[in-house]
Amino acid sequence: MQHADVIVIGAGIVGAACAHVLARQGLSVQVLDARLGGATAAGMGHLVVLDDNPAELALSQASVALWHEWDPRMTADQPGCAYTNCGTLWLAANDAEMAGAEEKARRIADLENGWEAEHEKVLAAGGLHIIGTERHESRRIDNQLRGRAGRQGDPGSSRFYLSFEDPLLRLFALDRAAAILNRLAPERGVAIEHGLLTRQIEGAQRKVEGRNFDMRKQVLEYDDVANDQRKVIYHQRNEILTSKEVTDLAKDIREDVVGDLVDLHMPPDSMEEQWDLPALEAQLAGEFRVHADIQGWLKAENTLDNQDVKARLIAQVEQEYAEKVAVVGEQTMSGFERNVMLQVIDSNWREHLAAMDYLRQGIHLRGYAQKNPKQEYKREAFAMFESLWSGIKHNIATLLTSVQIERNEDAVMEQTPVEMQAVHSGAPAMTDVLGESRTDLATEAFDPTGNDFSPETLAAQGRSVHRNDPCPCGSGLKYKHCHGKLS
Secondary structure, three states, rough: OOOOOEEOOOOOHHHHHHHHHHHHHHEOOOOOOOOOOOOHHHHOOOOOOOOOOOHHHHHHHHHHEEEEEEEHHHHOOOOOOOOOOOOOOOOOOOOOHHHHHHHHHHHHHHHHHHHHHHHHHHHHHOEEEEEEOOOOHHHHHHHHHHOOOOOHHHOEEEEOOOOOOOHHHHHOOOOOHHHHHHHHHHOOOOOOOOOOHHHHHHHHHHHHHHHHHHHHHHHHHHHHHHHHHHHHHHHHHHHHHHHHHHHHHHHHHHHHHHHHHHHHHHOOOOOHHHHOHHHHHHHHHHHHOOOHHHHHHHHHHOOOOOOHHHHHHHHHHHHHHHHHHHHHHHHHHHHHHHHHHHHHHHHHHHHHHHHHHHHHHHHHHHHHOOOHHHHHHHHHHHHHHHHHHHHHHHHHHHHHHOOOOOOHHHHHHOOOHHHHHHHHHHOOOOHHHHHOHHHHHHHHHHOOOOOOOHHHHHHHOOOOOOOEEEOOOOOOOOOHHHOOOOO
């Protein structure tokens, strides 16, 4: 094998073009090809229909000229040459298309004959000249503008003008350098050309690019925290949507919530004197509509501990819930559970995102306390997410266990089909029900009798309920979020 400066593997369109350019630059080029015939062979003989736009006509003209230049050296009888001239066929369906093809051929011929003269005129004029009225913050943009003036070896020039009052120099260049450059200026309005100025401009551009990069990196790091939480929430939400049955999931949520509630008022491995049984019974009755005599259980059997109370409460909750399911049916109850879960997740997630935005806006102030704002943001965001998930499970368990279901069999039997249709047509649409807020649903579920707990009614009764106090309806919500909510 003879010596070669460059070896090109593959004599396709790209390989042949690279070999041609390198050979014209004086290098010894050797091309290796397996002669299997691929895209080049398939593309050299085909039917084409060219549009009349200048770009395609210019490309066709340049391609034809290049093939004419290569043709004497690309014959099949020469050793080591795999080129076969198969040509291109133009087809015309009628006389009009034939006339159009002839017109295209005539225009291509005119371009072949006239492009060199036009090219010489451009070269004689000096090529493209770029005038910049400022320097961009990014060096890449300036380099792209410069590149427009010297494409493929064509002549051209570029010149940029910049004022000392430009924000790029005023904000990011050194004051000392600006003072030096001011002394270099012979008089106002005269251009200054000095290497120091060029270096200062490039240094200012690097500062701006670094600042912008840090800003984008910081935004991405903060967004990654919310994105990780978003994946968890949407994974759980998609699981609820795609699952045929959510009964088991609802049961697990109820057991977790009841267990956490017992651990809160009856801490494991604690003394009986540390237990707050009245508060536990009150919260179970107020939020879950579960009336359990836990103190009576302990009097009757003083050996009960935290786990025993959990087991009894969970068994009582599941028994009462099974009675509700038996009234409406498993399918209907499953649909209700799914709707409640989705609504609670969506409402709490929206509130969580708003809280995350507030946290992000002020987290930079932690830097004054010699703390890393990003680490503080991650730590507090994690704590907020744990609180979010705990609140979601608590709200789901509260709504599902506290809902009251009644069925009047006598009324159902006495209704005629017409009357039943009338009642059904007057019922609210499912979209309206699902569009209600969680607070409204909770208020309606905990107060099915429709008692008036408005501030005016309570004041007339001589009762005083503060806005942050629990609502007297027993919903477990604050009064300001329930019947005391401002309209």
